[in-house]
Amino acid sequence: MEHLINQRVKAIEISGIRKFSNMVANIDDLVSFTIGQPDFPTPEHIKNAGIEAINTDFTSYTHNAGTIELRTAASQFAAAKYGLHYQPESEVIVTIGASEAIDIAFRTILTEGSEVILPGPIYPGYEPVIRMMGAIPVHVDTRDNHFRFTIELIKPYITEKTRCIVLPYPSNPTGVSLTEEELKEIAAYLKDRDIFILADEIYSELTYDYQHKSIGCFLKEKTIVINGLSKSHSMTGWRIGFLFAPENIAKHILKVHQYNVSCANSIAQKAAFEALTAGFDDAQLMRNEYQARRDYVYQRLQSMKLETVKPEGAFYFFVKIPGSLCLNSFDFALDLVKKTKVAVVPGSAFSEFGEGYFRLSFACSMETLEPGLNRLEQYLQIRQ
Incomplete structure (x- = not known):
């Protein structure tokens, strides 16, 4: 077969x-x-929150987008840490890790023949999803620019078919991130263009030389921000991610998420709430x-x-x-x-x-x- x-x-x-x-x-x-x-x-207090969820029978479906308490905590965390502002009721989706968030975002915004611009080298988790949608990954060589995916490198690759630009920073595999000025330049160039930005910020809590900055602060209306707890709270197996997007985008992504997984694991959601509140730092x-x-x-x-x-x-x-x-x-x-x-x-x-x-x-x-x-x-x- x-x-x-x-x-x-x-x-x-x-x-x-x-x-x-x-x-x-x-x-x-x-x-x-x-x-x-x-x-x-x-961390022990996060594990204990998961155990308590089991012992108190918090084992049923939640809202498709996740519990409102967790979405509120995620919204407050993003605001306090990165200056991002999203309404928990309509602009935050709790996903099964950042991987599912990437998948449902691409499945919502990509169509046959549309192009996605990505920096190269890059984590291999994006290209297969893009190709399964019949879209085309367009890699930009960043090696001679110290792996920095700046607007001057991006410009030549933008066509009428460009649907999305991926900004995966801090970067896997290079460890490079983008400065606030570099992000502002990208945002200014894309402001009047019908192009989405997918900002995968799963390593946002692990920066060493300056505080993480998100392009969502400068171009929220076009940006889908991906984050999660795998790296920040050492919760890889708990599989909790977050997708932040303006309501007019998020409401369509939520439909794909609903038919894909119904909702994220209820027990892990309780642990995630503990991580974002008591485990803020x-x-x-x-x-x-x-x-x-x-x-x-x-x-x-x-x-x-x-x-x-x-x-x-x-x-x-x-x-x-x-x-x-x-x-x-x-x-x-x-x-x-x-x-x-x-x-x-x-x-x-x-x-x-x-x-x-x-x-x-x-x-x-x-x-x-x-x-x-x-x-x-x-x-x-x-x-x-």
Whole structure:
């Protein structure tokens, strides 16, 4: 029966991140810098809120958009942290992680043949959804601009078919974010154009050099903001995301969400409410630790003479593979695993513009980072 499967689904592949991490997962004594999974446990008070939800039988359907208390908390959190203002009754949707939010946003705004402009390299979770809608992903090479997706790079790719521009900042895989001035320039250029902005801000609480700023502050009427608790509160498995959009957009996205999942998990919603209220600043301790790790890893990579941009947010380094190795990114990652039992993600997983690089996640302890980087340094000394 496989011949009857939707051809667009058959044409997409499993994420290169997962593909490579699954390939090496069973290797003994492996030091893995692959998956972007916080190594901190979910805070105890959040777990207790989930347990209480179960014990008090809060196990039924909620409003399709999520409980009003959680939407209100999300609205207040976004306002206090980032200066974003959305009405909880009509402009906030609680989703099953940021991934579902991205999916329902694209399914609402994209039509056959419409184009979506994205920076390259980029997290691989957008392109398959775009293609399944019959739309066309248009990647813009940001490598020579220090991975900064500025309006001057975007302009040449805008056509009459452009429906959406994706701003995934802070960035997975590069760690780069955009300044307030850069966001204002994009907003000013798009103000009178019929183009949506999808701003994926899942790493907004993990910024190191300046406070996160959202383009939703400057162009709310065209912007769909995606966020969630996976990274900020170490709640990846709880699967709670948020979609913020003006009512005239959100009311249509809600229809897609309703028929897709009905509502987010009720127990996780209770835990999420606790995270956004009592856990308003839970990310602070994690952010401090990530920043210390970032600084350590950057110093080590510099000492190895490896070319990389110092991350401004998230918990990744995107590192250029030395040309002297004469290896593409997949072969480099495979050789590194075989020779040193250190796993990184091939840059090719992040679009064609990631080729020649590898992603290193520092969402792991110093006790893991130090020996793993020692192995990487030894590998480079031998191979060069």
